[in-house]
Amino acid sequence: MAWLELSLALVLFFASHRLSVALGIKAAFANRGALPAYYTLYSALSLALLWWLIVAAGRAPQVPLWDHALWHRWVVNLAMPAVCLLAAFGIAAPNPFAFEGKRTGFAPEAPGIAGLTRQPLLWALTLWSGAHLLANGDLAPALLFGPFLAFALLGMLALDSRNRRALPPEASTHTSLLPGAALLSGRWRPRHLPSLPRLATGLAAWAALLHLHAPLIGASPLP
Helix, strand or coil, X not given: CHHHHHHHHHHHHHHHHHHHHHCCHHHHHHXXXXXXXXXXXXXXXXXXXXXXXXXXXXXXXXXXXCCCCHHHHHHHHHHHHXXXXXXXXXXXXXXXXXXXXXXXXXXXXXXXXXXXXXXXXXXXXXXXXXXXXXXXXXXXXXXXXXXXXXXXXXXXXXXXXXXXXXXXXXXXXXXXXXXXXXXXXXXXXXXXXXXXXXXXXXXXXXXXXXXXXXXXXXXCXXX
16 A cells, blocks of 8 residues: 555656646636746645655655665755755746746846756756655655656756747856856856845755754654
């Protein structure tokens, strides 16, 4: 039953992300100028399904795949602040390349978070799933985090390629898909200090996840 629950949770989680677009739910909210409400409901549903997924993976029988090492946990603890900050700066920011970004307010000469990476939320998902996959050398966590990692990487490439074709070439001049590539190449220089509310939100989310991980997930994230 535990494997069936995990499989069902996986199917429902990924189906929920596809169906909202396929059934026109997102478009209906957008037509009514209610995208903030859509994102609130969508985020709440996603978090609930994600929590169920993690709990279901924890209930599955243990089938070791590789040995644990202390440095695996350090990878997770170093990755999670970046995960939270990428999400905080990416969600609802002016960024026509990313599904979580706003289509309005984007300035190609001052691209904001897109200057760091055009896909901040999918990079956050990549870091989260990849780090947790490494730190959990068991079959059930591999079935949980492996699909997330594949979804994030493949989805990132497909979405970025599609949106770059749909936008004028100059829109991506000062941006990059690989985090920091535009900065290192000199194509992008930040013109403003980071948004303090977004910075505070990202750090608060990281602190909350760190402290609530043990009571909610059942395992301490600390090395």
